[in-house]
Amino acid sequence: MEMSMGHSGKNINEYRTLMQIKDLHFSYTEGEEILKGLNFAIDERTTAIIGQNGAGKTTFVKLLKGLLRPTEGAVEFDGKDIRDITVAQLARHIGMVFQNPNDQIFKNRVLDEVMFGPLKIGMGEAAAREKSLEALELVGLSGHEDKNPYDLGLSSRKLVAIASIVAMDPKVIIFDEPTIAQDYYGKERIKSVIRKLRSEGVTVITIIHDMDFVADVFERVIVFAKGGVLLDGSAKEVFADETILKEAYLEQPNVTRLCQSLGYEEVFLNAGEFVAYQREKQNLITN
Numbered sequence: 001m002e003m004s005m006g007h008s009g010k011n012i013n014e015y016r017t018l019m020q021i022k023d024l025h026f027s028y029t030e031g032e033e034i035l036k037g038l039n040f041a042i043d044e045r046t047t048a049i050i051g052q053n054g055a056g057k058t059t060f061v062k063l064l065k066g067l068l069r070p071t072e073g074a075v076e077f078d079g080k081d082i083r084d085i086t087v088a089q090l091a092r093h094i095g096m097v098f099q100n101p102n103d104q105i106f107k108n109r110v111l112d113e114v115m116f117g118p119l120k121i122g123m124g125e126a127a128a129r130e131k132s133l134e135a136l137e138l139v140g141l142s143g144h145e146d147k148n149p150y151d152l153g154l155s156s157r158k159l160v161a162i163a164s165i166v167a168m169d170p171k172v173i174i175f176d177e178p179t180i181a182q183d184y185y186g187k188e189r190i191k192s193v194i195r196k197l198r199s200e201g202v203t204v205i206t207i208i209h210d211m212d213f214v215a216d217v218f219e220r221v222i223v224f225a226k227g228g229v230l231l232d233g234s235a236k237e238v239f240a241d242e243t244i245l246k247e248a249y250l251e252q253p254n255v256t257r258l259c260q261s262l263g264y265e266e267v268f269l270n271a272g273e274f275v276a277y278q279r280e281k282q283n284l285i286t287n
């Protein structure tokens, strides 16, 4: 099911398209299809892919990154089938931040770690340094360039991992479960990084189980189930649909569920939205 409008009210045709998913099928073993013919476009919107364990989310993002090859159909980047682009070339355009930063970080100096990717994709030393310093600033780690990443807490180490992908200047960044092992402040920092990336024109896609985080940051939500797309729309459209979410074994964000239980017809994604609504109502009564 494809909704026609984004939550900003923009028609989906007005968003800049970066990737096309065309009749995408994938099986690890013959006869056991994991993805059964996906068709949609990835555009500039921050996009969360949700679905129960085993729904095929990780498989899908591996296909986007060219780490797996479709058994049928295609993934296109900038109008080209990614089969015709080498994984190394694709790495310049599509970055992926792993769930556990310890799987990604191996240098013993933050700046060297962040510069590694840009240098590997052929950026000159000066450009790589400049991009890395910018990326560290974006994630709030300026001043930590000379530290050992393993002397930083897990939350900051995750930010180093994010910076090392941002520094490669990709057009698309895929996050795998960005909120795992993050405390409140870590989550807030990652939210602000995602918003900044969006404002700088980078498309952010995530696989995630944390619905409250999705409700706060992501514009578009795609629900995967049984090898297909069950629902694709704005966060508000998707989280309003309790029945479809139940079918996919997913929960609504806490505030959305609470307000629906209290009988509100409006859909609230987070406490901030609900408070703003109440304040406006209060003002209408007092004025």
Ligand SMILES: Nc1ncnc2c1ncn2[C@@H]1O[C@H](COP(=O)(O)OP(=O)(O)OP(=O)(O)O)[C@@H](O)[C@H]1O
Pocket: 028, 029, 034, 051, 052, 053, 054, 055, 056, 057, 058, 059, 060
């Ligand atoms: N390398 C593999 N070989 C064979 N089967 C696999 C492989 N990787 C995943 N699968 C199977 O493919 C299906 C989809 O897995 P996938 O990891 O893509 O789901 P997911 O939605 O990302 O799940 P989760 O939320 O648990 O990460 C599962 O049934 C899984 O067991």
